[in-house]
Structure formats: C-alpha cells, structure tokens
Amino acid sequence: MMQLPDSDYYIQGILDKNRRILSQTITLIESSLKIHKTLAKQVLDKLMPHTGNSIRIGITGVPGAGKSTFIENLGLILAEQGHQVAVMAVDPSSRKMGGSIMGDKTRMEKLAFHKNTFIRPSPSGNTLGGVAAKTRETMLACEAAGFDVILVETVGVGQSEISVAFMVDCFLALMISGAGDELQGIKRGVLEVADAIVVNKADGKNIDLAIKAKLELEMAMNMIMPASPVWHTPVLTCSSVTPKGTWGVWETILEHQKKMKQTGDFELRRQQQALDWMWNLVDQGLKSRFKENENISKLIPLLAEKVRSEQISPSSAADKMLALL
Helix, strand or coil: CCCCCCHHHHHHHHHCCCHHHHHHHHHHHHCCCHHHHHHHHHHHHHHHHHCCCCEEEEEEECCCCCHHHHHHHHHHHHHHCCCCEEEEEEECECCCCCCECCCHHHHCHHHHCCCCEEEEEEECCCCCCCCCCCHHHHHHHHHHCCCCEEEEECCCCCHHHHHHHHHCCEEEEEECCCHHHHHHHCCHHHHHHCCEEEECCCCHHHHHHHHHHHHHHHHHHCCCCCCECCECCCEEECCCCCCCCCHHHHHHHHHHHHHHHHHCHHHHHHHHHHHHHHHHHHHHHHHHHHHHCHHHHHHHHHHHHHHHCCCCCHHHHHHHHHCCC
C-alpha cells in the first residue's frame, strides 16, 4: 500500500492555499478507512486556529427553484469583488452505485473556471439533510485555505433538509412563483429555520407571478415564530439569469450577519452548532462501535428474527443488545 503523507503535508499545503492539496485533504476527510480517519482528525485539529473566518451560507429549495444557477450568479458577483468563494455542492447519490449522479462543475461552468472559486461536489450518500456526512469538516478545511464565503447547496427540500441550517450562519430557502403550490412541497420546518426566503426567477414575463409569490410567502411567514428574536425572516425576489441579479440577496445576508454579531447571536449560534455536531458524532460513533462488537453482531440476526416473528418486543431486543456493551 502506498504510504500516506504526514499531517504536515496537508496542513502546510492548505495554509499555502494549494488547491490540489485542499482537494486531497477533502478526499482524506471523506474517506471511511480507519487510517484516513485518524490522519484527517490530526489535520483538522491543527487547522482549527485558522478556521472560522468566513460567512457560511446554506441554500436549499424546491425542485426547479434554480439553486445551481442562483449559486453561480451569486458566486460570480462575490468572486469579481475579490472574495474567495468555496462551493460545497452535494450531489444526489446513485442508490445502485453509491457515487454522484450529477456534475456540479458542468452545472456551474463559469463559476468553476474563476480563479477565486473552488467547487467541491460530494455524494450525499445515505445522509439525511441533503448534505454529505463530512460537509462540516470540509468547510473547516476551506476556511483554513483562505476562503471567506462558503456556499453549501443541498440536494432538495423537505423536513430532512433543514440539517444544513444547523451548520451555517445564514440559511436561504429558494422558492419560485406559484407560492400556494410550492408551500405544499415545502415542510413548515424549513420555513421556521430559514433566515431569508428568496423567490427566484423574477424576470421576464414571470415578474408579476414572482411578486405575487412574495406576498403569499410573507403572509405565511407572519404565522411562523421567527427563529431569532432579533431577526424577522424577509422574503426577497431575485433573478439568477440577470447580471448581478442576486446582489440584493447578498446585501440581506450581510445585514443579517451584522445584526447577529451586534447582539452576540452569531457567536452563540456557531458555538451551539459545534456542540450539536460533537454529539452527532458521538451518536454515530456509538452506533458504529455497537455494530462492530463481535458479541452483538452475532446476536443481531437472532433477535431480529424474534422481533419479526413477534416472540419478543423491540424494546426487549434492544435492551438485550445494549446489555452487552
């Protein structure tokens, strides 16, 4: 087996803003091999002092809302201003093969070739929430490499998609005209945690419909308790096919960040997100070790059959397995 570079190779490469080594580091972070996991943890621990200096933005939306076009428009605006923009674009995974089934760099061609941008597609796998299991760690690596705007695109919208809201500073929900119909396809939970609702495709003959959608969504938001007492979720319109058509959304993101930092909510939000992720990893680790336990793995099929045939209750079976830990 080819010997891995030591942690200093990855750390120095990232701090030197080497895109190739950043990509290698993310591949290391995403690996499920034990030796890679150990090395990735060492790298991330040493990179931590160089992280946290970005605006983390999550973008979800109903099917057809134009998430990729929106991200390309906004990303290009920011890149032209000199911002270093990293896009964590989570591809739907093929259930049969397990790999990505969409090519983010072909969906965002102009953005992919800009010198101030970095696009990293990752398969969502079996992870709920429309984000890859290692998206959080990937964001940290990008921040250490000097990227000051991180855009996280989810695969879709729904109750499970809100997990991205708990790893970013500003969570955007993209909608399109016909809000009455769209509200049927979006869970209330998404609206409750959104920091801004954006009606996309407000251009051409669609402008009047977009304005109508905006008004309907504003009425809906009046019936939802704001996620933060210091910020009332606005409903905006934008056009992702118009040059600088997403500029107003960026201004709202900056206004949101300013307000949250003034009140101390920004830092509190990040601290809580870090703690939530720690416990999430504890849950994942316990479940993994549980299944790796030899005595338990032998018992699982026997107890599973008894549960299926209703010889014992699920709670009794769970107690028997937990007793072996």
